[in-house]
Amino acid sequence: xxxxTRSAIVLSAAIALVGVSALPAAAVDAPSDIEVAVDxxxxxxxxxxxxMPNVAPGLASTSAAFNVTVGDLRAQSTLGWVTTVSMxxxxxxxxxxxxxxxxxxxxxxxxxxxxxxxxxETATVTDLTAATAxxxxxxxxxxxxxxxxxxxxxxVPAAALTxxxxxxxxxxxx
Amino acid sequence: MRKMISAMIVSLxxxxxxxxxxxxxxxxxxxAGGVGIQLTxxxxxxxxxxPRAASYIVNAVEPGATAKSQVTVANLxxxxxxxxxxxxxxxxxxGVFQGxxxxxxxELTSWTSINRSEITLAGGEEEAVTITIAIPVDAAPGxxxxxxxxxxxxxxxxxSSVIQASRAGIRMYVTVGGDNAAATDFIIASLTPSRTDSxxxxxxxxxxxxxxxxxxxxxxxxxxxxxxxxxxGPFTLTQTTTIEPxxxxxxxxxxxxxxxxxxxxxxVDLVSGITERSAESTFAFPESVAxxxxxxxxxxxxxxxxxxxxxxxxxxxxxxxxxRSRRRPHHRNREDQH
Numbered sequence: 001x002x003x004x005t006r007s008a009i010v011l012s013a014a015i016a017l018v019g020v021s022a023l024p025a026a027a028v029d030a031p032s033d034i035e036v037a038v039d040x041x042x043x044x045x046x047x048x049x050x051x052m053p054n055v056a057p058g059l060a061s062t063s064a065a066f067n068v069t070v071g072d073l074r075a076q077s078t079l080g081w082v083t084t085v086s087m088x089x090x091x092x093x094x095x096x097x098x099x100x101x102x103x104x105x106x107x108x109x110x111x112x113x114x115x116x117x118x119x120x121e122t123a124t125v126t127d128l129t130a131a132t133a134x135x136x137x138x139x140x141x142x143x144x145x146x147x148x149x150x151x152x153x154x155x156v157p158a159a160a161l162t163x164x165x166x167x168x169x170x171x172x173x174x
Numbered sequence: 175m176r177k178m179i180s181a182m183i184v185s186l187x188x189x190x191x192x193x194x195x196x197x198x199x200x201x202x203x204x205x206a207g208g209v210g211i212q213l214t215x216x217x218x219x220x221x222x223x224x225p226r227a228a229s230y231i232v233n234a235v236e237p238g239a240t241a242k243s244q245v246t247v248a249n250l251x252x253x254x255x256x257x258x259x260x261x262x263x264x265x266x267x268x269g270v271f272q273g274x275x276x277x278x279x280x281e282l283t284s285w286t287s288i289n290r291s292e293i294t295l296a297g298g299e300e301e302a303v304t305i306t307i308a309i310p311v312d313a314a315p316g317x318x319x320x321x322x323x324x325x326x327x328x329x330x331x332x333x334s335s336v337i338q339a340s341r342a343g344i345r346m347y348v349t350v351g352g353d354n355a356a357a358t359d360f361i362i363a364s365l366t367p368s369r370t371d372s373x374x375x376x377x378x379x380x381x382x383x384x385x386x387x388x389x390x391x392x393x394x395x396x397x398x399x400x401x402x403x404x405x406x407g408p409f410t411l412t413q414t415t416t417i418e419p420x421x422x423x424x425x426x427x428x429x430x431x432x433x434x435x436x437x438x439x440x441x442v443d444l445v446s447g448i449t450e451r452s453a454e455s456t457f458a459f460p461e462s463v464a465x466x467x468x469x470x471x472x473x474x475x476x477x478x479x480x481x482x483x484x485x486x487x488x489x490x491x492x493x494x495x496x497x498r499s500r501r502r503p504h505h506r507n508r509e510d511q512h
Contacts, residue, residue, distance in 0.1 A: 166335045170340075
């Protein structure tokens with residue numbers, strides 16, 4: 001009886017340490033009818049900043065490679081995730097000066113993964129107007145991460161006017 | 175004793191698996207500008223019913239009812255960051271659940287609210303927010319898709335013209351139950367050119383109400399690729415066309431008489447509430463009475479030219495005849511002299 005009590009104490013301490021909530025997501029049938037839940041974590045995305053060099057009209061402004069990392073700590077099986085990319089219109093300090101996001105290409109390298117996941121990249125996205133998939137993860141078991149290098153390139157039209165153009169590049173994971 | 179050992183092993187496994195999670199979490203937090211999102215406090219029964227409910231907002235809600243979910247957002251950076259929270263539309267296409275570029279909206283996003291729109295979190299800090307989905311009483315049955323997004327924006331760095339936004343989202347699969355009428359839907363089956371009795375050109379859009387609710391169609395007509403590269407419009411539908419479910423009706427655009435016959439490429443965009451449909455067709459308007467009278471001046475001119483020509487010929491013939499008749503007496507005189 002004393003041993004049993006002790007084991008119960010050890011277990012509850014372990015559970016407290018782990019910070020497990022009352023989610024029997026992956027219940028393990030222990031002989032003493034004690035359930036241990038494994039709690040899921042966050043789905044996250046992290047990206048290095050992108051720096052675009054200044055160029056003359058008619059040339060392409062291509063960024064240095066920047067690292068993007070997706071962390072899937074939801075501890076689930078079968079659920080995949082999709083990373084998409086989109087960009088707003090590049091607008092100059094003079095608002096009439098614009099460069100379409102259709103002239104922007106986003107190139108991603110093959111992802112380096114940890115955990116169990118099959119991540120397939122779309123080599124190059126040639127139009128960033130609408131959200132377009134760049135990395136798609138399937139066949140996931142448990143926690144996994146994927147990291148890749150991306151480059152962004154803006155084909156500045158020959159007719160573009162001198163200005164400093166700004167836009168928002170959105171990288172999403174869902 | 176054996177029981178105790180096995181119990182301890184179980185607890186060890188649980189601890190070590192979480193340690194892996196924590197390590198991975200820490201490794202991502204080393205990089206700048208990261209954001210994470212997680213569905214928390216999901217009832218066990220919901221996960222039993224559908225395991226996806228552990229990570230996605232999967233709900234079946236009756237019209238008029240409200241569903242609440244809790245989402246925890248995490249700042250993965252070591253520096254303080256502002257996390258923006260908002261909803262967006264999503265769709266399933268080519269076997270992939272895809273969120274639309276911000277800003278985006280659909281019925282589900284209009285029903286969904288988040289108790290915070292932005293939170294400033296210290297490095298590594300996390301905070302829970304509440305998502306409330308309030309289904310209107312008259313919502314049509316069916317599944318709707320969307321996403322709850324947590325976004326961080328990088329500071330515009332020197333020399334960079336691109337501001338980076340990184341966002342992580344929770345998928346929403348919300349099914350509306352109940353016996354409400356089906357959602358608003360309609361199709362534009364065809365576009366037909368015609369003329370009114372007085373010769374005005376018309377375009378009739380044949381609209382079929384394929385949904386469960388009456389529609390009030392309004393909209394515009396654009397004519398493109400006309401003669402000589404002409405474009406005309408947009409012409410507005412002067413009268414709202416109301417159609418019962420299952421019925422069809424023409425939405426008629428009446429245009430100006432001076433419009434050339436074509437051929438034109440016509441594009442009609444009709445809207446009822448938030449439902450938009452369009453159709454495109456290439457045609458020429460039937461030849462009008464006006465265009466017939468347009469052709470007649472040329473005919474008249476030709477007749478006039480003809481008359482003038484005949485007149486000239488007649489004059490010439492008369493002149494020749496006169497000259498000859500005048501010459502003849504001379505000849506005669508000469509003959510007489512001989």
